[in-house]
Amino acid sequence: MSELRWNPTLGEWVVTATHRQDRTFFPPPDYDPLAPTKPAGFPTEIPAADYEIVVFDNKFPSFRSTPPEPSLPGSELYPVREAAGVCEVVCYTPQIDAELHDLPFKKLEQLVHVWADRYEELSKLSYVDYVYIFENRGKEIGVTLPHPHGQIYAYPFIPPIPAKELEAAKTYQARTGKNLYDDIIQAEMEDGRRIVWQNDVFIAIVPFYARYPYEVHIIAKSNITAISDLSDEGKKSFAEILRVIGRKYNNLWNRSLPYIMLMHQRPSDGAEHSSYRFHVEFYPPYRTPDKLKYLAGSEAGAGVYINDTHAEVTAKTLREVEWE
Template sequence: MKRTVRQLADGREIIYFDERPDAPAREAVDTRDLPPVAATSEIRLDPLAGEWVALAAHRQTRTYKPPTDLCPLCPSRPGKPSEIPEADYDVVVFENRFPSFSEDVSGSPSTVDDMGLVPTAPGRGRCEVVCFTSDHDGSFATLSPQRVRTVVDAWADRTEALSIVEGVEQVFPFENRGEEIGVTLHHPHGQIYGYPFVTPKTRRMLEVARSYQEKHGRPVLGDVLAAERKSGTRVIAESEHWTAFVPPAARWPVHVLVVPRRQVPDIPALTSGERDDFARLYLDVLGRFDRLYDRPLPYIASWNQAPVRTERDLGWLHLELFSILRARDKLKYLAGSESGMGVWINDATPEQIADRLRAAA
């Protein structure tokens, strides 16, 4: 793989990941007249829940459902410059123009209204966009195994880079797909967040992992994985290094975990063989997703990685995929119980979900 770092017109970093070492030099210049990025991110600690909330009012003006010929993630064309100056690319990562968190945010920790009740701090971190392909009409599911491997290597590269950014406590690569999920740019892409705190979900999972380890002397996800493989009831696909299964307490109408057999804290820790093997299995799973209702399935794919600096020995890397589509033309809305109380009610059992995904092979 060939890695090339360049800058966009406003100073943001852009990184090209080319599959061929002899790929053409990436020397195209961003000709746009762009103002400097002016992020005003702030985080506030909810005094009742003990969770950080990010405030990023500057994102209100971000790009929203542009026409295809003005897609900012397609390669640049004569008269139509985009976020990617080159005329073609394999995989590209660049700093988000409308970041939720930014390295350039100024200020110091304080409290709301100087009353000492609600801590507040600058939303320092980093947010990046990952373009999986230059093909606007493609999807992750239509990528080649080689391209998926390039994406995995890009995720690993950026996880390592963001992990040493001052103030970043957790790195989160993810993909949102489909308008039903809230996607406003249809070009195949994902994002990577460098959070200035450990997220509430990860913090809770670490608490559970710590308690289980102290009681049983083993990782909880390791035991769950072993139990699922032994039962096979909810397993939908397996490979040499990975297992994809519906979690036994699935929250979503389509819900899958993709877990490596070996405990590793994050993507950079995966071996070359594990990365290649993931590419093949993941494409299998995504193909089943799209065949489930015979239509492109809206989904969120989120990588659960260990925090950058704390309790890394408790982390077990895994990918979580889920969809809000409960039938071809029916959405699962997060209503009172889910949104108000955080108590999930699923309209299908995990076993039914697994049966449907196995049938979609």
């Protein structure tokens, strides 16, 4: 049972999804629900003996294309809506021990094309205003299925964080006549201290305003506002920079680094969003090899992040980490 409940104090929706309490939680080692279904083997989510990339509706979705009726009627103070939308799982390798950044390059490039296709397909749905592609990696983030996979949430509204970014970009453009992301990129290129890596199409920085010590943003250098805007060469460049950043993360402390990887891009609400910019954000929770940055009182309750490091220092560290 899922529904949207309006929070009048913050002006945003909260999703309740009570059926998710029973979702798959660390299945036994000999059962991998995201592996192919082998002949005479236990049925998995993928009813084929092998696969390249497969995308399917989440078994425990927070949003559905045919949502159930809400559990209660709602009121003028507390509106309630059906949780219409889509939740997809993206399985990009049949191997449980594979990692995104160590896939053969062609496979990573293919995944970028799949992401672009899903963005286009889900954007066409009349009840979808925002397509959100992301991956949670590591048990520290809350991952409960060890087989590598990403997710896509197609929301019936623009979520608060992208909405704030969109508004900030629009306001900046109206005030200055310039694109916010162009100015950020120019400032970073002139400064240099926060650049981690770049190619012709993208730049990866630890942002000036980083909230996590090793937070990285990958920003399109030209006015690309969605992944589907990328040409085939652009998609190749995107795959390249994802691989570099992922490998730098893994080589930082010589182990697979947990993180949230997410894409912010143009909503599909039909409005014009030319002041925005397609970008990826990484939130690795570790601030040292063995210390996590927790979202405690200031972050969770006041929305004010306390970063124990300077972006210039961690960017230099990441810049100097080998990736090849």
